[in-house]
Amino acid sequence: MPWPTTFASLAAGNQPLSLFDTMFTQVAQMVAVPCTVAGTNALTLTPIGSAPSFTSYQNFTSARFVAGASSTGAVTAQFGALASLPVYLSDGVTQASTGNIIIAGEYVLVFAQNLNGGSGGFFLETAAVQVFSGSLQPNVQVFTSGTGLTYTTPTQLSRLPLYLRVRMIGPGGGGAGGTANAGGVGTDTSFAGWTAIHGNGGAVNGAGGIGGTGGVNGTGTQITRVAGGQGGPGLAAAGIALSTGMGGNGIFGGNGAGVGGAAGGNAAANSGAGGGGGASGNNFSGGGGAGEGVEFVIPTPLASYTYSVGPGGVGGAAGGNAGGNGAAGRIEVVAYWQ
Numbered sequence: 001m002p003w004p005t006t007f008a009s010l011a012a013g014n015q016p017l018s019l020f021d022t023m024f025t026q027v028a029q030m031v032a033v034p035c036t037v038a039g040t041n042a043l044t045l046t047p048i049g050s051a052p053s054f055t056s057y058q059n060f061t062s063a064r065f066v067a068g069a070s071s072t073g074a075v076t077a078q079f080g081a082l083a084s085l086p087v088y089l090s091d092g093v094t095q096a097s098t099g100n101i102i103i104a105g106e107y108v109l110v111f112a113q114n115l116n117g118g119s120g121g122f123f124l125e126t127a128a129v130q131v132f133s134g135s136l137q138p139n140v141q142v143f144t145s146g147t148g149l150t151y152t153t154p155t156q157l158s159r160l161p162l163y164l165r166v167r168m169i170g171p172g173g174g175g176a177g178g179t180a181n182a183g184g185v186g187t188d189t190s191f192a193g194w195t196a197i198h199g200n201g202g203a204v205n206g207a208g209g210i211g212g213t214g215g216v217n218g219t220g221t222q223i224t225r226v227a228g229g230q231g232g233p234g235l236a237a238a239g240i241a242l243s244t245g246m247g248g249n250g251i252f253g254g255n256g257a258g259v260g261g262a263a264g265g266n267a268a269a270n271s272g273a274g275g276g277g278g279a280s281g282n283n284f285s286g287g288g289g290a291g292e293g294v295e296f297v298i299p300t301p302l303a304s305y306t307y308s309v310g311p312g313g314v315g316g317a318a319g320g321n322a323g324g325n326g327a328a329g330r331i332e333v334v335a336y337w338q
Contacts, residue, residue, distance in 0.1 A: 032062035032108050032127075035079075040069040042084065043077040045109070057082060057120055061111040064127060070158060071101040072303065077109055077122055085111075086121045096124045098302055099160030136337035143331040144270045147308040151191070153301050154335050161335035164220075164298040168331040169250050169272030170196035170291025170310055173209040173231065175264035175323030177316030178280025183209060183231075183288045184313035189272075189329035192305040193218025196294050199228045199248060201313050202277045202286030202323060207233045208245040209274060212292035220298035226251055231274045231287030232258055245286040247274030247324060251293030256324035258287055264315055264324030271327045275313070280320020288313055288326045307331055 005019045033052055035045040045063045047053050054061055063079055075096040078084040087096040092115055101107060101124070108125040115121030139154045139161070153160055168191055174183030183201025190196070195216050200209035208231025215225065229248035247256035247267050254271025256264055264276030264287065274288030291310070309331055315323030 032064040035063045035065045037065040037068055041071055041073045041075050043075065045077060045079045053080060057111045059111065059113055062108055064106070064108050067101050067103050067105050067107060070099065070103045071096065072098050075101060075124070086116055087124050088115055088121055089124060092123070097300070099300075100124065102158045139335040141333045143307060143309050143333070145309050145311070145328060149307055151305045151307050151333060153303050153305070156337055159337065160303065161301060161337050162299070163336055164301045165295070165334045165336065166191055166194070166298065166331065167251075167293070167295040168194070168196050169252060169293045169329050170198045170212040170215070170228065171312040171329045172228070172247060172250065172267050172272050172274040172290045172326030173199040173201040173288030174313035174315035174326045175231065175245065175247060175256060175275040175277040175287045176202040176204045176206070176285035177318050177323050178278045178285060178320030179283050180204060180318040181316030183275060183316050183323050183326065186313050186326065186328065187308070187310040188215070189291065189308060189310045189331060191307040191331055191333070192220070192298060194294060194296060196329065197292040198310055198313070199231070199250075199272070199274050199289030199291045199326060201316070201326075202231045202245055202274070202288050204285050204316065205234055205283040206286050208248065208277070208286035209289035211248050211250070211289040215292050215294055217296070220296045223295040223297060226293040228272070228290030228292050229255070231277070231289045233286045234277055234284030244277035244279050244284045247276050247287040247326065248290035249273055250290035252330065254327060255290065256287060256326075260284075261321075263321040266315075266324040267312065267327035269327060270330040272329050273327050275315045275324030275326045278316065278321040278323040283320070285316070285323060288315075288323070291329055301335070
């Protein structure tokens, strides 16, 4: 924008001091004005001391501040009594949110009229270069039980991670008993809206349980989704029982053994695999199916998520030897900062 006054071109004689005021107002529009800040997500910026102000937003109008709190939701900002506008990350589309502003960090807000559908908004810039003592190591947490619990996203140097990588499996079904009671089923495993479906129980003197499949995706990007393995059937030839069905395997392995003339084997703890079928006389029952497995990434994670780990299906108890228990599910969460 041109300067409002070229002082060398003014006519001789006295000129109004308002020319200086106009000039300084324009200068203020062209620098990052140092400000104090109030608010956590709805920021209000006030010039520090005698720092210049501006009376309207112009392209590249800027304000500099040190954050008094870390953001916990969608961020907006206003300079003095001017309009409150959304604050955006560098793509000009994603609104700044949880963890994008960190307490005690230095930031600059730069106005751009093209943002917010042409209604104007601010780009968020980090003015200071952060110093880290060594590399930021991934944080690994494994969950093996619980329903409706809260995963609290870890921080390092007051920063939320860049992304979470999650791998989980639904619980396995139980193996059927020798002459009665099909294998039981557990409940699904879930994290942040993603689900991994439980495996089904084995049938008495028959087929193995179907593996879990058909879970839904939540926020983020799927890496892979794998149906749980089906439990094996009881085997017999010419009326002679040969073996019970083995439990189905999931992404962590660990299926329960199928044996002759004995109780079915339990699946390995928190593998999501199925239990082996039980036997009684010439009846050799089916093993339980394994839970569904899924792996996904959640970019720019929130401060917390709800999760549940499904318990395994119980083996059929009655009728000679019992079926083996299916294993509970499992959730592994790895947080990455770089």
